[in-house]
Each structure stands twice: as structure tokens, then as C-alpha cells.
Amino acid sequence: MLEVSGLSVAFKAGLALRGAALTLAKGERLGIAGESGSGKTLLGLSLLGMAPEAAHVTGSVQFDGQELVGAPETALRSLRGQRIAMVFQEPLSALNPLRRVGDLIAEPLRLHRGLSRAAALDRAAALLAEVGLPDPTARLRQYPHEMSGGQRQRVTIALALACDPDLLIADEPTTALDVQVAAHILDLLRDLSTRRRMALILISHDLRAIARVTDRLAILYGGDIVEQGPTADVLAAPRHPYTQGLIAARPVLSASRDRRQPLPTIPGNVPALADLPPGCRFSGRCPVELPHCHSTRPTGNPACHREAT
Ligand SMILES: Nc1ncnc2c1ncn2[C@@H]1O[C@H](COP(=O)(O)OP(=O)(O)O)[C@@H](O)[C@H]1O
Numbered sequence: 414m415l416e417v418s419g420l421s422v423a424f425k426a427g428l429a430l431r432g433a434a435l436t437l438a439k440g441e442r443l444g445i446a447g448e449s450g451s452g453k454t455l456l457g458l459s460l461l462g463m464a465p466e467a468a469h470v471t472g473s474v475q476f477d478g479q480e481l482v483g484a485p486e487t488a489l490r491s492l493r494g495q496r497i498a499m500v501f502q503e504p505l506s507a508l509n510p511l512r513r514v515g516d517l518i519a520e521p522l523r524l525h526r527g528l529s530r531a532a533a534l535d536r537a538a539a540l541l542a543e544v545g546l547p548d549p550t551a552r553l554r555q556y557p558h559e560m561s562g563g564q565r566q567r568v569t570i571a572l573a574l575a576c577d578p579d580l581l582i583a584d585e586p587t588t589a590l591d592v593q594v595a596a597h598i599l600d601l602l603r604d605l606s607t608r609r610r611m612a613l614i615l616i617s618h619d620l621r622a623i624a625r626v627t628d629r630l631a632i633l634y635g636g637d638i639v640e641q642g643p644t645a646d647v648l649a650a651p652r653h654p655y656t657q658g659l660i661a662a663r664p665v666l667s668a669s670r671d672r673r674q675p676l677p678t679i680p681g682n683v684p685a686l687a688d689l690p691p692g693c694r695f696s697g698r699c700p701v702e703l704p705h706c707h708s709t710r711p712t713g714n715p716a717c718h719r720e721a722t
């Protein structure tokens with residue numbers, strides 16, 4: 414359904430995404446993980462033709478055989494309204510605070526489906542029930558600020574589902590929520606994907622969230638997909654030194670961690686765009702790097718010179 418190849422995004426300062434390749438089948442759930450600044454949001458936005466103004470996007474994104482890179486804005490907008498939907502981290506910014514929840518969800522239904530106001534409101538109530546909000550008919554009259562963070566995120570998911578998308582892209586959808594509420598939202602996303610046979614891309618820096626929801630996982634670092642595979646395999650036996658570092662930094666994945674111990678992290682940060690090394694983006698932070706890592710870009714899966722030998 415989705416086939417991404419050679420997808421690159423260039424800013425003045427440098428290449429923020431370098432030849433990404435991904436595929437996604439109908440109903441499949443893909444996780445995209447990596448530290449902050451590794452290019453996750455940019456990848457998600459580029460799939461929808463929503464990269465920032467200053468970005469130069471090249472390569473190919475095919476959705477059901479239709480090329481989206483360089484497609485006219487009208488075609489992209491109709492696709493975004495109807496077949497691909499996106500959910501972001503902060504539900505408040507996605508919801509117009511001046512509109513009642515019912516009208517927010519009814520609007521795309523009237524616009525894209527030509528439903529009457531009454532029929533659209535009925536459908537909106539059904540969607541609110543589907544995302545697990547109790548008392549959906551009463552909710553229609555509420556404003557976003559009258560709801561909790563978790564309830565608001567359910568509303569943005571209902572809004573995203575309004576036109577029955579084939580693909581939902583969720584970018585850090587639970588980062589602003591507390592742990593228990595986050596877990597419920599993640600389970601909801603997984604269940605919706607199963608029930609509706611809707612493909613899901615979950616973007617997160619949190620490997621526990623990815624493990625909970627996805628079948629396959631791509632690890633992003635400095636704009637490179639450094640490793641991808643079945644989620645369980647990548648998490649149980651990571652092959653790229655960066656993935657190994659990420660997982661070592663989150664021991665809660667495997668055993669119960671002593672909460673008095675500080676969380677270990679990979680030393681250093683993702684360098685700024687202009688400072689990324691030309692070869693392996695992880696060189697300079699990698700504990701096992703080789704002399705040519707800095708200058709020669711590794712290919713393959715995992716993309717690492719250690720694996721090539
Ligand atoms: N509008 C922009 N102009 C210049 N650089 C940008 C812009 N948006 C993102 N970037 C750069 O692209 C890289 C990836 O950012 P982002 O996709 O937001 O990372 P993540 O979502 O993984 O935290 C970063 O180096 C960031 O500085």
C-alpha cells in the first residue's frame with residue numbers, strides 16, 4: 414500500500430533524511446523510533462507532503478501506486494482528508510478550542526461525505542463511542558478544554574477516523590499523557606488498526622510504546638534508517654550499535670528496573686544537522702567504530718560497517 418524509496422529531505426544546513434526506504438502493507442503496524450532530532454517527525458510529514466516550506470524533498474513515496482512526492486497540493490489535500498490521517502503529540506493544538514467536539518468531527522463528514530448536519534452528528538457520536546468515550550451523545554456539546562488530556566486525544570483520534578483512512582500516522586501521540594492514560598491510548602490505536610484493517614505508523618522515542626503496538630520497527634538516527642525488522646526481533650536482538658545503545662538505555666523493556674538508579678543513556682546527543690558526519694551518522698558516538706566509519710556511508714540492514722564483514 415505504501416512504498417517509500419530513496420526519500421531524502423534537505424535543509425540549508427544539511428540532509429535531515431538520507432534516502433529512506435520503507436514499505437507498509439494494508440493493516441500493518443510500523444513503528445519509527447529514535448532519539449529526539451533523528452528525523453522521525455520529518456519522515457512522517459514527508460509521507461504526507463507536509464514537510465516544512467524550507468525543505469527540499471526528493472525520492473519516492475507511492476501510496477496505492479500514486480506518487481506523492483511532487484504531487485499537486487489539491488491531490489495531497491484530498492488524500493490527507495480521506496485516506497491518510499495524522500494524529501500529533503498535543504491534542505489541544507489539533508482541536509479548534511472555539512468549536513464543540515461534535516461540530517469538529519461533523520465538519521469533515523459534511524465536507525467529504527456530503528452528510529447532512531444531523532447525520533454527521535450521529536456519525537460523530539458513533540466515532541466517539543468507537544474511541545471509548547463514555548456518553549458520546551453528551552460529549553458532542555462539549556468544548557475541548559472541558560476534557561482531560563486523554564479524552565482530548567481520543568477526540569483527535571475520532572476526528573482522524575472520520576473519513577475511514579487506510580493509513581493513520583501517529584507522531585508521539587502519548588508523550589503529553591501520564592503513563593496509564595498513555596497505555597490506554599496505545600491499546601486503542603492497536604485495536605482500531607486491527608478492527609478496521611487500518612495501517613498504522615507509530616512514531617515514538619519510547620520503545621515500550623512501539624513494542625506494545627507495532628509488528629515492524631524502523632530505527633532512525635541522524636536521518637538514516639539504520640535498522641529495520643519485526644519489532645520483537647529488533648528489540649530482542651538488535652544488530653546495529655545505535656539500536657543496541659537505545660535498548661541498553663531502556664532496561665525497563667526486559668526487567669523491572671530499580672527506580673533509584675538513574676536511567677542510563679547513550680553518551681552524547683544527536684549532532685546538529687550541520688555537524689552530522691558524512692559517513693555513518695553514528696560515528697563519533699559509536700563504541701565500536703572503525704577508521705573508515707566517519708567518511709564512508711554504510712549500507713544494508715543493519716546499516717553498519719561491522720556487519721558488512
Ligand atoms: N523547518 C526546519 N528547518 C530546518 N531544520 C529542520 C526543520 N525541521 C526539522 N529540522 C531538522 O531536521 C532534523 C530532524 O527533526 P525532527 O524530524 O523534528 O526530529 P524528531 O521528530 O526525531 O525529534 C533536526 O536536525 C531538525 O533540526
Ligand code: SF4
Nearest residue numbers: 693699702706717718
Ligand atoms: S558503521 Fe561504524 S560507526 Fe557506524 S554503527 Fe557501525 S561500527 Fe559504529
Ligand SMILES: [Mg+2]
Nearest residue numbers: 453454455585
Ligand atoms: Mg518529532
